Amino acid sequence: MGYLSCNAKCAIATCQCDPQINRDLKKHRKTSTHHKLPPEIREFQYSDLVAATNGFSPDSFLGKGSHGSVYRATLDGGNLIAAVKTTKFKKPTATNHSPNCTGCSKCSSPAENEIEILSRVRSPRRLVNLIGFSTDSNHNKLIVVQYMPNGSLYDLLHSTSSTPPPGWTPRLRFALQVAKAVHTLHSSNPPVIHRDIKSSNVLMDEDWNARLGDFGLALRGHVEDVRVKSTPPAGTLGYLDPCYLAPGDLSAKSDVFSFGILLLEMMSGRNAIDVKYSPPSVVEWAVPLIKRGEFLGICDPRIGTPSDPTVIEELTVLAARCVRSTAEKRPLMEEVVECLKEVRKRIEASRAVWKSVKRRVLRRWEVSEEVVVKGGKRRNGKVSSVGGVEEGTSGEEGRNNYRNHEVVMRTRSIGCDREMKMEEYSKFVRRNGYGSSVGVRLNKSRSMGFLQTPSLLHYGAILFEVGRVGEIRETGISVIV
Numbered sequence: 001m002g003y004l005s006c007n008a009k010c011a012i013a014t015c016q017c018d019p020q021i022n023r024d025l026k027k028h029r030k031t032s033t034h035h036k037l038p039p040e041i042r043e044f045q046y047s048d049l050v051a052a053t054n055g056f057s058p059d060s061f062l063g064k065g066s067h068g069s070v071y072r073a074t075l076d077g078g079n080l081i082a083a084v085k086t087t088k089f090k091k092p093t094a095t096n097h098s099p100n101c102t103g104c105s106k107c108s109s110p111a112e113n114e115i116e117i118l119s120r121v122r123s124p125r126r127l128v129n130l131i132g133f134s135t136d137s138n139h140n141k142l143i144v145v146q147y148m149p150n151g152s153l154y155d156l157l158h159s160t161s162s163t164p165p166p167g168w169t170p171r172l173r174f175a176l177q178v179a180k181a182v183h184t185l186h187s188s189n190p191p192v193i194h195r196d197i198k199s200s201n202v203l204m205d206e207d208w209n210a211r212l213g214d215f216g217l218a219l220r221g222h223v224e225d226v227r228v229k230s231t232p233p234a235g236t237l238g239y240l241d242p243c244y245l246a247p248g249d250l251s252a253k254s255d256v257f258s259f260g261i262l263l264l265e266m267m268s269g270r271n272a273i274d275v276k277y278s279p280p281s282v283v284e285w286a287v288p289l290i291k292r293g294e295f296l297g298i299c300d301p302r303i304g305t306p307s308d309p310t311v312i313e314e315l316t317v318l319a320a321r322c323v324r325s326t327a328e329k330r331p332l333m334e335e336v337v338e339c340l341k342e343v344r345k346r347i348e349a350s351r352a353v354w355k356s357v358k359r360r361v362l363r364r365w366e367v368s369e370e371v372v373v374k375g376g377k378r379r380n381g382k383v384s385s386v387g388g389v390e391e392g393t394s395g396e397e398g399r400n401n402y403r404n405h406e407v408v409m410r411t412r413s414i415g416c417d418r419e420m421k422m423e424e425y426s427k428f429v430r431r432n433g434y435g436s437s438v439g440v441r442l443n444k445s446r447s448m449g450f451l452q453t454p455s456l457l458h459y460g461a462i463l464f465e466v467g468r469v470g471e472i473r474e475t476g477i478s479v480i481v
């Protein structure tokens, strides 16, 4: 039987608001190890860890996992802030395990396993690295790892606090950082298979970079190695590869599957398994949508679609490939990294162009405001107001109407008489190519027009939503510069 862990709801690291922790962190940064790693793994006295965590006090508590609790520790006179993971482990008895066994993972605790793997695999930027370890009076191991002050990706995605969830750009950045971390593991020699990739094991460092942690279930070795072959399947429900049913089924592609689930979770904001929905599993919900081409249906409703809606198509198709039921058909992590890099380039390009277009539009907007306010009517065909400034309204009345109502720019607009949804817009872009026109959603009439302005045309097809005066909300942008 494999071991399955549950996704414990964890406390968010509170460093942001605790002044003492902030002071400690500043001091720690000066002498920081956070991009440099100490050359040696240290063995700490248990009493030092007790003192460093104020006796494992609730004030130092960071979160709870299935093996134990995690505490913030102030070590080396305040020069080192670390996270200490306490663990409890019962050695298997002879009745449920062979006494002659020399190497399977049942013989070592997840903590011992984590210490062994993290002392061999280190990455200053991508992993939550090991600093040291200790042993308590009951021979339980304590793991001392780098402190990640900004909580986990799970917290960021699913926290119900008032903090807005991360937008598309940080989500994509986190996805790429995790993909690179997993690729680092898979390409080390011998390779490491993490086996527990999930959002609560992705932690945010002080520069808000996503790092992969929790190596309690990781296996280091080639798939044909005895240790790997004799270790029963393990992972977290919802992220666990359905092809991984027996020790011999394990491959790096199991991590690819879990990463695919994580990608779907990041795009949709849905938990890997959420009984509030039907079907509860994110993969069973998302894959049929992707197969039907309803890519935008995957987007987290709290953040809407990315500026370039075709990005969603690429990301969802990548996620669907990662979670394919045939392990061999899934991409390698290397390919996943390359694909995410490409998507990031497109998002960055579209953001840069959008910024430039927004500047131009706002400039044009100012000019247009002049026109409307002065004459109270459309003069140059570049601006129309919807419901705000009626033809023939003038002066102060016009200005008030203008301020109080939604206004849209509509230059030689076409096709304004019907609604166009984002899916349709994506199809439009795919059909007509980029650079054909600029789509403008007429807020009040809920219809869609296309802005064809020579000065903007070479920026491609831009879809933006014009809200109340002074507010232009981007809903999509597709660009070839």
Ligand SMILES: Nc1ncnc2c1ncn2[C@@H]1O[C@H](COP(=O)(O)OP(=O)(O)OP(=O)(O)O)[C@@H](O)[C@H]1O
Pocket (backbone or CB within 6 Å): 005, 006, 007, 008, 010, 011, 012, 013, 062, 063, 064, 065, 066, 067, 068, 069, 070, 083, 085, 128, 145, 146, 147, 148, 149, 151, 152, 196, 200, 201, 203, 213, 214
């Ligand atoms: N290095 C760290 N720095 C800061 N907080 C941490 C660190 N490691 C863990 N935590 C916090 O402690 C929580 C528990 O971590 P832990 O790795 O024990 O369990 P988990 O990954 O949440 O669940 P499971 O044990 O089921 O995999 C994390 O969710 C996180 O909030």
